[in-house]
Amino acid sequence: MRYSKSILKSIFLSGIIFWLVIFSEDFNADMLFWVFLSIIPISLCCSFTIFTTIAPWFILNSGMKPREVYVKYFAYYAILCFALCFYGVWKSNFSIYAISFFASAFITTMQTWNWLVIDNPKDSKS
Amino acid sequence: MKNIILLFGAILFSTLFYKQDIGLNMSLFSIVTIIILSIFNTKTFKSKSTIALTTTYLITAIAIFFYNSSLSIIANCFAFFTLVGHVSQRNSSIYINWLNGLFTFVAGFFLRALLKSESNKESKNKTQIDYIHLIKIIGIPLAVIIVFILLYKNGNPVFNDMISKIDFSFINLQWLLLTVLGYFLFYNISKPIQVNPATELDLNTSNTLEKNNKFSINTLKKENQLGLILITLLNILIIVFLITDITYLTTSNDIIAANLSNQVHNGINALIVSIVIAIIIILYFFRGNLNFYKQNNKLKIATYCWIILNTILVVNIVIKDSQYIYYYGFTYKRIGVLVYLLLALIGLFTTALKVFKIKNLWFLFRVNSLTAYALLIISCSVNWDNLITNYNLYHAKSNDFEYLISLSNNNTFLLKAYSQKNQLSTKNQFLVDKKHNDFVEKLNSNTWQEMQFDNFNIEQYK
Structure with a gap:
């Protein structure tokens, strides 16, 4: 339940960041169609990233409280994620599309870690 | 008040970097960073080590203004992470400072948001932000100032001219997003955080090797024998190598570029492998109780000899590289060789110190990484292109x-x-x-x- 809730929130967040950055460079009304269409790939990307890179930390350490998992692994995940995103932006020669993609990916993954801990009933009892 | 400082810093950030290349802006950003860090962490900035690291950060900022080289930009980033990491935990090693600095810079906001939400959950009495007061303290002075500007504009043509030159057309969505990024960045570093398992482990690890009570004298004796034979043989080998090399250098009259280049590069490759292996072997034998074995004197002497012979090997390569530079001039690669040799010398010296003072592996990591950092700061303050x-x-x-x-x-x-x-x-x-x-x-x-x-x-x- 908490994963599906977090995924929904992350789709919303990444969609907003992605299009906000692109609209800061260029905006016209024709793009709105693409905004709606982009929900599909954004949903796929978010679900795939969360299930393959974030959820395993919590699933594999199910004996630990989510907050403990967060404290133990989040820092390294954040640093690695930042390094990969910065590398992607740098390799694209700071193109606006790469910036929007990697900025939304970075911020969304970071916030998803927080949601997975905050929304967890195991932790709220403690 | 502190939010206003961060907001001011964020506006300054986008003013400095929006559609700009690196230059004076990076130096000014470093100064703003130091000001914000010192406002939010007043106590930490009273310690000598923090002042020293702030000075190194300022040196790199000045180097960017003077040379605008890639090296000065890299050194500035390193100095930034070191300072931020040091503010988060003053007693940790420099490599932990880098880790903490990077983590603070990248994700400080998210960790603090989590802690905040947890504390709100626990206390359940959220401190309400007085938005009306906030609007009052920003809105009223702003409105009054605008009214007075309009009044003064009509009263003084010079003032009128000055005001009409102010152009806010640069403010757009991208500029605002950059301001948000600036705020995010300054918010992150205003209260540096720690990578906790790593920082705690580092704080609990001393530099001195502890004696382990579970050992047998017989095993130590065998290990001592093995070490002595191995290092003595390596000593003989390196002596033979040095004699033949020095003989070649002193007897050959004509120096051909290709030969010299080959010699320097081969020599360096050999040196890299030999020094790394030398340090690994020394660390292996002096990893534990052999340090406390009473009959390890001969092994220690053989080890010191080997370190000294490796030092001679370094000096030998320095001479070759200097000759090469004298005939064909400086290049970045040749300077890189000299820097590597200097680091190798320091590495050998700290390894000897480790054996002499019975220190552990962490001591080597700490001292050597600090030395490498110092060397980076010193080298960024040199105009290498001009010197070459x-x-x-x-x-x-x-x-x-x-x-x-x-x-x-x-x-x-x-x-x-x-x-x-x-x-x-x-x-x-x-x-x-x-x-x-x-x-x-x-x-x-x-x-x-x-x-x-x-x-x-x-x-x-x-």
């Missing part, structure tokens, strides 16, 4: 002119001055003029954020 050009043009026996032209703009004025005093080939003269004109054009097109020291020198070389 000056040496190659006026002191080396021969030089590769096209290599000098391929260097960064830091040697442009020097090359121009040289071309005015000396006769160059048509091609080289063209290349120097082109480089000079391009650089002058770039300097002239620099905005105040992109300015560098050469902007003030430009008139002198026109």
Whole structure:
């Protein structure tokens, strides 16, 4: 339940960041169609990233409280994620599309870690 | 109040970096960072170590303004992470400072948001932000100031002229997003955080090796014998190598470029492997209780001998590299070799110190990483392109002119001055003029954020 809730929130967040950055460079009304269409790939990307890179930390350490998992692994995940995103932006020669993609990916993954801990009933009892 | 400081910093951030190249803006950003860090962490900034690291950060910021080189930018980033990490935990090792600094810079906001939400959950009495008061303290002074500006505008033509020159057209969505990024960044570093398992582990690990009570004298005796035989044989081998090498160097009269180049590069490769293996072997034998074994004197002497012989090997390579530089001039690779040799010397010295004072592996990591950091800061404060050009043009026996032209703009004025005093080939003269004109054009097109020291020198070389 908490994963599906977090995924929904992350789709919303990444969609907003992605299009906000692109609209800061260029905006016209024709793009709105693409905004709606982009929900599909954004949903796929978010679900795939969360299930393959974030959820395993919590699933594999199910004996630990989510907050403990967060404290133990989040820092390294954040640093690695930042390094990969910065590398992607740098390799694209700071193109606006790469910036929007990697900025939304970075911020969304970071916030998803927080949601997975905050929304967890195991932790709220403690 | 602290939010207003962060907001001011964020606006300054986007003013400095929005559609700008690196230059004065990076130096000013470093100063703003120090101010914000010191406002939010007043206590930490009273310690000598923090002041020392702040000074290194300032040195790199000044180096960017003077040279605008990649090395100074890299050193500035390292100094930034070191300082931020140090503010988060003063007693940790420098590599933990880098980790903490990077984590704070990247994700401080998210960790603090989590902690905040948890504390809100626990206390359940959220402190309400007084938005009305916030609007009052920002809105009322702003409105009054605008009214007075409009009044003064009509009363004074000079003031009117000054006000009409203020242009806010640069503010757009992208500029605002950059401001948000600036706020995020300054919010992150205002209260540095720690990577906790790593920081705690580092704080609990001392530099001294502890004696383990679970050992047998027989095993130690065998290990001591093995170490002694191995290191003695390695000593003999390195002596033979050094004798043959020194004989070759002193007896060969003609130095051919290809030979010398081959020798230096092969020598360096051999040296890299030999020093790494030497340190690994020493660390292996002196990893535990052999340090406390009473009959380890011979092994220790053999180890010191080996370290000294490796040092001679380093000196030998330095001589070869210096000869090479004397005949064919400086290049970044040749300077890199000298830097590597200096690091190797320091590494050998700290390894000897580890054996002598019975220290552990962490001691080596701590001292060596600190030395590498110090060397990075020192090397970023040197104008390498200018130094290479000056040496190659006026002191080396021969030089590769096209290599000098391929260097960064830091040697442009020097090359121009040289071309005015000396006769160059048509091609080289063209290349120097082109480089000079391009650089002058770039300097002239620099905005105040992109300015560098050469902007003030430009008139002198026109």
